[in-house]
Amino acid sequence: MKCLLLALSVALVCGTQAKFIPRTTPEDLDVQKVAGTWYSVAMAASDISLLNTQSAPLRVYVKELRLIPKDSLEIVLNRWEDGSCVDRKILAEKTEVPAEFKINYPEGSKLHVLDTDYKNYMFVCVENAVAPGQGLVCQYLARTPKVDEGVMEQFRAALNLQPMNIWLRFTPTQAKERCLV
DSSP, rough: OOOHHHHHHHHHHTTTTOOOOOOOOOOEEEEHHHHEOEEEEEEEEGGGGGGGGOTTTEEEEEEEEETTTTEEEEEEEEEETTTEEEEEEEEEOSSSSSTTTEEEHHHEEEEEEEEEOOSSSSEEEETTTTTTOOOOEEEEEEESSSHHHHHHHHHHTTTTSOOOOOOEEEEEHHHHOOSSO
């Protein structure tokens, strides 16, 4: 904790523009345990344009994470495109950095796993390559569409240091339906 505070202080003093992404996940993220069905129950973004409309670039609803070779993942999600809800598959390639993946949507972006208990929730953030250092979208994913208020508070706390300008929270029915109208 002291190291984290020191790192933050140094970053602020140096005037860095880079995003700080807290990592509370163990260094040895077990990719096999994150595979399976997930529901997007809350989203937050640093830039309102990333989530403000149904077809916003990073307004996506995670359905499933599938394990593929080399500890990488295929992310199956829904998003609103051309007036309808469509399925998309995104490749998330494991990097040398623990709990970080290189993704191909948006091209060249990174996905960070902030925290997970594997059985109930996972917090992930995507750094948008289109707006490096500025575009950050985070999601609270759950194994069921039910929102756990305690986990919601953990999600808010994990993002407390981020300048989140828009928050979306879904009811269990909305989370289950995905691609909200």
